[in-house]
Amino acid sequence: MTDIGEAFAAAFSLVYHLDHDLGEIVLLSLQVSVGAVAVASVVGLPLGAAVALFRFPGRGAIVVLLNALMGLPPVVVGLVVYLVLSRAGPLGVLGLLFTPTAMVIAQVLLVAPIIAALARQVIEDMWGEYEEQLRSLGATPRRALAALLWDGRLSLLTAVLAGFGRAIAEVGAVMIVGGNIDHVTRVMTTAIALEVSKGDLALALGLGIVLVALSIAVSAAVALLRGTLAQPRAQ
Amino acid sequence: MRAGARARVLRPLAALTLALAVVLAAPVAGAGDFITVASTTSTQNAGLFDHLLPLFEAETGIEVRVVAVGTGQALRLARNGDADLLLVHDRPSEEVFVAEGHGSQRFDLMYNDFVLVGPAGDPAGIAGAGDAAAVLGRIAAVRAPFLSRGDDSGTHRRERALWAAAGLDPRDASGTWYREAGQGMGATLNTASMMEAYTLADRGTWLKMRERLDLRLLVEGGAGLRNEYGVTLVSPEKHPHVKAALARRFAAWLISADGQAAIEGFTIDGERPFIPNAN
Numbered sequence: 001m002t003d004i005g006e007a008f009a010a011a012f013s014l015v016y017h018l019d020h021d022l023g024e025i026v027l028l029s030l031q032v033s034v035g036a037v038a039v040a041s042v043v044g045l046p047l048g049a050a051v052a053l054f055r056f057p058g059r060g061a062i063v064v065l066l067n068a069l070m071g072l073p074p075v076v077v078g079l080v081v082y083l084v085l086s087r088a089g090p091l092g093v094l095g096l097l098f099t100p101t102a103m104v105i106a107q108v109l110l111v112a113p114i115i116a117a118l119a120r121q122v123i124e125d126m127w128g129e130y131e132e133q134l135r136s137l138g139a140t141p142r143r144a145l146a147a148l149l150w151d152g153r154l155s156l157l158t159a160v161l162a163g164f165g166r167a168i169a170e171v172g173a174v175m176i177v178g179g180n181i182d183h184v185t186r187v188m189t190t191a192i193a194l195e196v197s198k199g200d201l202a203l204a205l206g207l208g209i210v211l212v213a214l215s216i217a218v219s220a221a222v223a224l225l226r227g228t229l230a231q232p233r234a235q
Numbered sequence: 236m237r238a239g240a241r242a243r244v245l246r247p248l249a250a251l252t253l254a255l256a257v258v259l260a261a262p263v264a265g266a267g268d269f270i271t272v273a274s275t276t277s278t279q280n281a282g283l284f285d286h287l288l289p290l291f292e293a294e295t296g297i298e299v300r301v302v303a304v305g306t307g308q309a310l311r312l313a314r315n316g317d318a319d320l321l322l323v324h325d326r327p328s329e330e331v332f333v334a335e336g337h338g339s340q341r342f343d344l345m346y347n348d349f350v351l352v353g354p355a356g357d358p359a360g361i362a363g364a365g366d367a368a369a370v371l372g373r374i375a376a377v378r379a380p381f382l383s384r385g386d387d388s389g390t391h392r393r394e395r396a397l398w399a400a401a402g403l404d405p406r407d408a409s410g411t412w413y414r415e416a417g418q419g420m421g422a423t424l425n426t427a428s429m430m431e432a433y434t435l436a437d438r439g440t441w442l443k444m445r446e447r448l449d450l451r452l453l454v455e456g457g458a459g460l461r462n463e464y465g466v467t468l469v470s471p472e473k474h475p476h477v478k479a480a481l482a483r484r485f486a487a488w489l490i491s492a493d494g495q496a497a498i499e500g501f502t503i504d505g506e507r508p509f510i511p512n513a514n
Contacts, residue, residue, distance in 0.1 A: 087316035087476060095476070097317055098271060098302060179271075179302035182284075197419030198280045199444045 003201045010206030015213075021183075022207075026214060029187040032100055032174065033167035036107030037115075041160050044112040048119025048159075049145050052127055066120060069113030074106075078176030081106040085177065098179040103187070106173040111163040118159035122152050153229055161222055168215060188214070269298035270481045273310075273318035275389055276419040278464070279303035281439030281508050286501045291488055297481055305419075307387030313337060313467075316474035319482040321467040324389040324437075329465050339470040339479075342490050345498050345509040346463045349393060350441055351454035352424070353379075353433035361433075362453045368400040370454050375403050378412040380432035384423050385415025389462075394435045397459055424448055437462055439508035464509070466490070489513070 014022050051062055083089050085097040085105075096102045126148050134144045149156065171189035178185030180194060188211045195204035278284060279301065288299050302312065306323040313321045314337050321338065323329060332338045351361065351370060359379040361370045374381050383405070384391035398405050405413040414432065416423045420440040427434040428448040441452065454460075466486050471479035488494045490513035498511040 087474060089315075092316070093476075098300065179300075181271075181300040181302060184300055194279075197276060197421045199421035199425045199440075199447060201425070 003205065006202035007205030007209060010202050011209035014206055014210060022210070024183065025186055025188055025191050026210070028100060028185070029168060029189075029211075029214070030218075032103045032187060033107060033164060035104045036111055036167050037160060037164045039104065039108045040112035040115050040163055043108075044115030044163070045119045045149060045156060045159075046145070047112075048116040048121075049123045049149055051116070052120045052123035053141060053145055053148070063117075063120065066113055066117040070117050072110055072113065074110055074170045074172035075176065077109050078106055078173030081109065081173065081177045097177065098181060098185060100178070100185060102177040103174045103185060106177045107167045107170065110170060110173060111167050114166055115159050115163045118162060119152075119156055122155040122159065123148050126152050154226055157222060157226055157229070161219065164218065165215065168211070168218070267298060268296065268478075268481060269300055270319040270478050270485060271300045271302060271317070272320045272322055272485070273312040274301050274303050274322040275306050275309060275324060276303050276421075277324065277388075277390065277437040277440055278322065278509075280419065280421050281437075281443050281503065283439070283498075283501055283509060287489075287494070287497055290497050291485060291494075294493075295484060295488070297484065299485060305384075305386045305388030306392065313469050316469065316477060319469055319477045319479070320485060321469060322464065323467075324462055324464045325392050326463050326465060328392070329467050332467060336473050337470055338467040339472070341465050341467040342486060343512050343514060344464045344466045344489055345495075345511045345513075346461060347438045347509050348455060349390065349435050349460045349462050350438055350452050351433060351460075352427070352436055352441060352448075352450045353453050354431040354449065355451050356431070357451070357453060359433070362451075364454050365457045367454060367457050367459045368397050371397055371405075372401045372403065374433055375401070375405060375408075375412075378408070380412050380414065380430055381405070382423055382427040382430065382432040382434045383413065383415045384420065384435075385417045386419070388420075390420060390435060390437055393459075393462070397435070400459065424450065439503070442503045442506050442508050463512075 048066070051059065051066070081102060082097065084091050085094070085102050086092055087097070096105070130148065130151075134147065139147065169189065171193055174185070174187055175190050175193060178187070178190065180186050180190040186194075188207060192204045192207045192211070195201070195207065274284070284301050288301070292298060302309075302318065304312065306325045306328070309318070309321060309323050310328055310332060312318050313332065321329070321332070322344070329338070329341050333341050351367060353359075353361070359374045359377045361373055364370045364373075383394055409415055414430070416426055418426065420436060421444060423434055424436055424440065424444050425448070428450050431449075433453075445452075466489055468479065468482055468486055469477045471477050495511035495513055498509050499507065501507070501509060
């Protein structure tokens with residue numbers, strides 16, 4: 001099998017020539033996945049923290065549900081979002097199907113449970129440690145929640161990164177709701193799937209190598225951010 | 236000390252929300268006139284759209300967005316009103332689509348043919364045979380591996396029609412010598428090559444991929460192998476939001492002398508995978 005050698009050659013050639021189409025695809029991949037992770041964090045982090053801190057009936061069921069939703073199959077999520085956004089569906093009038101926005105929506109549904117479930121675990125562990133101290137300081141529950149989200153930022157960053165990993169690698173949902181339209185909704189994973197379907201395995205693998213490199217770059221950027229965040233606070 | 240904590244949490248959240256706004260705004264910007272075409276993997280995999288669309292877009296400024304899926308899924312998309320135009324290759328279901336009022340008009344566009352390909356050893360001895368249905372009967376008789384698309388595509392629908400013409404239902408044997416890939420044409424050809432199986436392919440994808448495959452073209456040109464592509468306008472009466480006028484312009488261009496010449500001018504390794512036949 002010479003495909004693996006060809007794949008590395010294809011990957012280098014793609015990057016070396018700074019292929020315009022590739023740049024477009026990489027940029028859209030980042031836009032969609034970073035956008036989805038941003039929304040999912042805004043929803044998921046406070047949700048996870050709230051489930052960790054507050055005691056209410058049905059809490060155990062919610063914890064189980066959040067953990068289970070981490071394993072949502074992307075194709076199923078894609079199908080549900082398709083049915084909702086289709087012209088024949090309830091939100092069809094918005095005309096969002098086959099747009100990057102539809103892809104963001106699908107990925108938010110996939111990523112938010114991951115971020116919420118991991119955040120819940122992080123905050124719950126911290127709460128065990130901090131509870132007495134925060135109570136003695138007379139912190140209100142909302143303030144305690146904010147304080148814990150801030151103090152747990154390094155661990156929570158890992159939760160967010162886990163969500164990003166899911167989003168950037170996911171193909172099933174974005175393929176269905178985005179349609180893999182050239183120059184409009186084609187991202188790294190759907191481009192790879194297309195090359196596989198064309199039978200150009202070397203180019204598919206080449207794109208895969210670029211995608212892995214991209215993930216490493218994002219992860220490195222987060223590591224740098226982590227270093228900055230870990231600095232002692234000014235006041 | 237804790238007072239700052241909330242601001243510190245809220246500030247990055249605000250930044251994230253801003254990033255989101257940018258992301259969501261991106262697709263809206265630069266969206267000019269465009270139509271969505273539900274089409275098949277065979278035309279996309281052969282590279283036809285890469286050849287045709289720049290010509291049309293340069294002439295009219297209308298962007299054509301192609302969602303390439305199996306013919307079955309393309310029909311479902313159009314039936315839900317999620318496409319403005321349908322370009323597929325299963326004439327009976329296209330005619331049903333129009334008859335049901337989902338499509339306003341169907342035009343002949345082009346044709347090529349299906350080919351039966353298989354391992355060089357040809358265990359069922361079908362090379363050069365003329366009648367595709369009889370060939371399938373022979374493959375079934377010796378239980379030679381046959382890889383089906385299995386994805387409700389136009390090619391898969393034709394394959395099932397050929398089995399039916401042979402009076403056989405191979406799905407009884409699914410998982411033994413009859414295997415359903417559930418994949419696009421390119422992936423199915425790759426898999427067939429690796430498992431030394433026969434498969435039915437459209438000529439366009441076969442031409443594009445044959446170099447990389449350990450497969451031979453064994454049967455071609457017989458009755459039942461003609462592969463007709465049609466273009467169908469999605470009905471604005473049934474689906475009021477479709478861009479009927481723009482879609483009609485694209486369809487009109489495809490069947491015009493210019494469009495037909497463009498299809499005629501598309502070659503792979505000197506061979507012409509699609510023959511225009513609009514009238």
